[in-house]
Amino acid sequence: MSIKSHLARAGKIALIAAILTPSTAGAGWAEGTSADGADLIRNDQWHLTYLGASKAHEISQGEGVIVAVPDTGIDPHPDLIKNLLPGIDITPEGNRDGRRDSDGHGTILAGLIVAHGRGSTKGALGIAPKAKVVPIRVSLDSHQVSTDDLARGIDYAVNQGAKVISISIAAGPNIKLQQAIASALRADIVVVAGAGNRPQEVPVAFPAAYPGVIAVGGIDRLGSQAPISVTGPEIDVVAPAEEIHSTSIDGKYSRSRGTSDATAIVAGAAALVRAKYPYLPADEVAHRLTATAIDKGPPGRDDQYGYGVIDLVAALTADVPPRGFESVPATSPDAAGPTTAAADGPRAEGGGDGSATVRGWVTLGVLLAAGGVWALFARHRRRSDDPPPRISR
Template structure:
């Protein structure tokens, strides 16, 4: 397979306007509260290229498998760079370039998945072990596949170490149920929604789903200073990891279990009332997660007291529908997402409040 193409560097002039998920999640208001300062997010993936929109937040990582740069900062695929950008890209001056959900968070790049998209569960386990021992507050895992005793233990050790683990649920049609490690109890299993806030057809469903986030036509950083557009639950996972980074920055002494509880308790309920297998607890709401009065876990049956719906909470921006659905290509550990570029496309792979489902009028751009 030839190396993936991507949108040219000049695309930085327009990529911010193409990042519809920023408006959908009201990131501008969330950034007035926190931008993810003092939080480290580990990204086990295909490596992370030091993109101009991201490089200031990129730490020295490690290569788990051979063929990288030695520090996790080489990416021949673009998947890992895209995920890192969704979490913590800082963009460029004059509101150009890609912007992440937590643009002042740090990224710990871990190269454990080769460019072809297949990884071994023990390589992911080794990445997680490294993250545990090197200061990660969050581990964002945008792949799904088989497991191993070492991987099981690594995930459970991370959870026991006050680290929030976020993982992709999986992509249809290749995946028909929530995969590992998203299926592990305690891990935030992430599904996806489209531009209208409806479940993306690529998103796997199941009882393990915790929350959903934008997953369709998501623009982010790519290799060689370029940009990418992807569809899949991998994108939603990175976005949720960014949301968790905001919470951990705003509430630095909150234990991981309460961070997860704050995220799910303030999610906007979708589908049938209550938790369901398509949307989990609902669509993440950044501003509510940072401002709501959320009773601690086990505090009776009290609900989160969130602000009344205003400009400070998530709004669904009605834009043209269309999932551009594709999915993971193989078993093993597979990166989740569809990367689309100029000239071609390729595949890689608590209680809540409820808001009306009708989207507001289309916002022109």
């Protein structure tokens, strides 16, 4: 992940945050669908095919991973109820249970992350359909959120043992929010946050702008930057953010757009990686997602796409050297989406059997040895040529 620098921003610290998705939760369905749309929703979820979710699910489905979603709560939709934990409601209406959502935004996100559907073809399907989700109700609706409540929600997620936190809320810099994010990172949690939507948030919003957070932008069906997605030097990866279909309240389905959706998709990807590699630290999980992303735009990281489009299969299978060691970038995809070659991710010569990592350690040893020789030479030279130390006056 890139090292993010954050300059002081004009204006007062924001105390109110905003939900990122201009959603159409509970939108009506075309004539001919069933009462709740369960028989057609899977075909509408184009992002699953684009990202190769079916192949990724042969490797990992997020088993044993808890994903926390601080948002508007989560409705117990039939497509995700088996993966829904009780959570908490910390709004003024708090009833000690986060399984309620009068807005629909949180239920959209939960569906994108953990929906298990109804059989092999019906109902909505999430990126990590065997992970669990903790609903943390920090807002009554999608218009505004107390930043302090968001910070409290993040702290709750830490205490509940979450392995991933998905934050689709945009805020300004806030000391309590910053402290909560720092606490989550210290607890070895992968924190994923939306970059923000145009024209509301420019530049990249917090908490996505904080160091250590995976900042997510959005793309459309063609793999191009979504017009709604904010850009900036903090962007790490991008994911589908246009015409996204998911669960909604009252057993219905929704179609929405925004970096909220892209964030939930990346959070699901993080859950897949954490299930496949349970002992991998959070920063290495983030590194695996960025190192295997499919490059878009100018070569290398850029402000529109970050390191590129997440590649679920490559994130689960590629030979990714630890952070600090050079890796081979993934092949750029065509406009239609990830290619098979790109899905293989960065490989070492000879078939990706770990030799890249071995070469990295050998290189490090050579550099350390060379450094030791130079240190002895420099020490000898200082003794013979340099003037003796003096006491400053």
